[in-house]
Amino acid sequence: MNEDTIAEIKSAVREAIDKLQPKLMDLSERIHRNPEIKFEEYKASQWLSEVAEEAGFRVEKPIGGLETAFRASYSGSGEGPTVAFLAEYDALPKLGHACGHNLIGTASLGAALGLREVMDRLPGSVQVIGTPGEEGGGGKVILAEAGVFDDVDVTMMFHPSRKTVLWKHALARRKLLIEFFGKSAHAASFPEKGINALDATIQTFQNINALRQHIKDDARIHGIITHGGDAPNIVPDYSASLFYVRARDDDYCDELLEKVKNCARGASIATGARVEMEMQGAYKSLRTNMPLAQTFKANLEALGWDFDDVDPTKEIGSTDMGDVSDVTAAIHPYLSIGPKDLVGHSPEFAEAAASERGQQAMIAAAKALATTAVDVLLRPSLFTEL
Numbered sequence: 001m002n003e004d005t006i007a008e009i010k011s012a013v014r015e016a017i018d019k020l021q022p023k024l025m026d027l028s029e030r031i032h033r034n035p036e037i038k039f040e041e042y043k044a045s046q047w048l049s050e051v052a053e054e055a056g057f058r059v060e061k062p063i064g065g066l067e068t069a070f071r072a073s074y075s076g077s078g079e080g081p082t083v084a085f086l087a088e089y090d091a092l093p094k095l096g097h098a099c100g101h102n103l104i105g106t107a108s109l110g111a112a113l114g115l116r117e118v119m120d121r122l123p124g125s126v127q128v129i130g131t132p133g134e135e136g137g138g139g140k141v142i143l144a145e146a147g148v149f150d151d152v153d154v155t156m157m158f159h160p161s162r163k164t165v166l167w168k169h170a171l172a173r174r175k176l177l178i179e180f181f182g183k184s185a186h187a188a189s190f191p192e193k194g195i196n197a198l199d200a201t202i203q204t205f206q207n208i209n210a211l212r213q214h215i216k217d218d219a220r221i222h223g224i225i226t227h228g229g230d231a232p233n234i235v236p237d238y239s240a241s242l243f244y245v246r247a248r249d250d251d252y253c254d255e256l257l258e259k260v261k262n263c264a265r266g267a268s269i270a271t272g273a274r275v276e277m278e279m280q281g282a283y284k285s286l287r288t289n290m291p292l293a294q295t296f297k298a299n300l301e302a303l304g305w306d307f308d309d310v311d312p313t314k315e316i317g318s319t320d321m322g323d324v325s326d327v328t329a330a331i332h333p334y335l336s337i338g339p340k341d342l343v344g345h346s347p348e349f350a351e352a353a354a355s356e357r358g359q360q361a362m363i364a365a366a367k368a369l370a371t372t373a374v375d376v377l378l379r380p381s382l383f384t385e386l
């Protein structure tokens with residue numbers, strides 16, 4: 001297919017999304033007004049999958065063992081790659097849509113609906129996959145383990161942010177519960193009879209602080225004490241803490257996790273409190289597919305958007321998109337929805353996620369995602385020649 005035809009297909013996609021604009025904005029606003037926290041996104045998943053079904057997509061719901069996950073598929077004119085746009089739609093407790101997932105869900109739906117208009121001219125197929133529970137639920141990890149992405153070649157989504165950023169690292173993350181079991185006794189009358197579980201937790205923090213000097217720059221270890229005793233006059237017989245161990249590299253993250261466990265084991269020996277540890281979830285590091293990212297860049301710039309100059313190693317967290325990027329070619333770019341000092345997970349961010357600027361970012365993201373998919377479907381080598 002020549003360049004002129006590709007350009008013509010892309011403009012047809014953008015026009016289709018322009019026509020859908022009122023519908024998408026209404027949907028995004030409705031999801032914003034009805035915030036649902038992780039794995040309780042019944043309305044949002046219903047509304048999004050319903051619109052896809054009306055547009056002729058085949059909807060499977062639920063999928064991957066998650067009640068609020070769905071897949072909507074539409075096939076093109078022949079054999080080709082499968083491109084999936086990932087729709088998040090969970091909100092935060094108390095803060096509502098302070099991470100702007102209402103915009104992610106509608107942008108991904110909009111991209112698929114726009115692409116649908118030209119699928120008779122394209123090979124392969126397009127999907128919207130509803131991925132619930134991003135905020136602390138690791139929904140995509142569960143879906144990846146259930147094989148939901150096995151037949152998907154390329155996955156894309158955008159995330160609202162204070163800046164427009166093509167790609168950033170996201171750290172591998174391990175969540176570790178550490179529990180100590182001691183022996184209670186009167187803290188003043190019979191201290192020699194007690195085994196202090198709280199001391200073991202405090203010692204674990206001290207040991208980790210000693211470790212901290214000798215870890216890689218990109219690694220992070222941070223924890224909280226979730227149980228520290230019941231009363232000052234009782235030697236605590238139980239204590240618990242929760243840690244996140246993060247690093248850019250998955251292998252190093254595991255190595256560090258083992259060292260953190262040794263910190264707890266050492267504290268157990270020192271205090272006599274028995275230790276139990278449980279891994280409560282892991283996120284893989286994010287692997288951005290660079291040719292795909294560069295294609296997205298060109299397609300967003302074609303809409304008049306510019307990218308901020310950002311160090312991809314700075315201000316980074318973790319995301320369950322990491323696990324998806326491990327099994328598909330993936331991108332996870334950011335589009336600005338407010339001022340440069342806007343902070344995620346704040347009331348101001350929730351406001352921005354319902355603002356005119358937020359809505360415009362959602363529409364631009366839908367167009368850039370959909371036109372990037374046009375490039376992928378027509379030139380699959382773009383992402384396979386790596």
Ligand SMILES: [Zn+2]
Nearest residue numbers: 099101134159
């Ligand atoms: Zn988010």
